[in-house]
Amino acid sequence: MVIYRSATFDDVEKLHKLLNDYAAEGLMLPRSRNSIYENLRDYVVAVENNHVIGCGALHFVWDRLAEIRSLAVDPERKTQGIGRKMVELLEAEGIERGVKMFFTLTYQPGFFAKCDYIETAKEKLPQKVWKECVYCPQYPYCNELAFVKTTVDYEPGDIMF
Ligand SMILES: CC(C)(COP(=O)(O)OP(=O)(O)OC[C@H]1O[C@@H](n2cnc3c(N)ncnc32)[C@H](O)[C@@H]1OP(=O)(O)O)[C@@H](O)C(=O)NCCC(=O)NCCS
Incomplete structure (x- = not known):
């Protein structure tokens, strides 16, 4: 059975490997x-x-x-609903804390579309979003796509940055 929980210090090495193995593939x-x-x-x-x-x-x-x-x-556990479940849990926590707009920058548009995210022009996101881009090996030649999901009463342009 798969359990979802907040990350702890004991998880850090596995998180580091999981994320950086995919990063090495440019994903x-x-x-x-x-x-x-x-x-x-931040992590679940x-x-x-x-x-x-x-x-x-x-x-x-x-x-x-x-x-x-x-x-x-984990590569051996893809497409079994685990990614979507984690997105749902993160969104639920965000909504509880007052988040009105979620965004993501990704090379996986199909997955986020399945999670009801809508593609938007990167320029529509606030400049603050790009703070971490300078640390990316692909900067400034990034092809990531921007996706957003807003709560019912919000449109992307409603939030002032
Ligand atoms: C992207 C990722 C997190 C998705 O996790 P997952 O557990 O495989 O996805 P799920 O099983 O929850 O998929 C939910 C739905 O999206 C679909 N889906 C999953 N990955 C997809 C993809 N790359 N393209 C299109 N659709 C995809 C699934 O088929 C499923 O559709 P369904 O509802 O019709 O059955 C996983 O593939 C991954 O770790 N990829 C490598 C790292 C990465 O690119 N992360 C994204 C960085 S933002």
């Missing part, structure tokens, strides 16, 4: 141990038989704005 941003430790409270993990098989993070960026990021599922 996502690499994350240093420092970054994972500093943002550990999917665990089966005491093994971390997935992770994802909710990162607050600005007023009622949060990023879904560092989402990764």
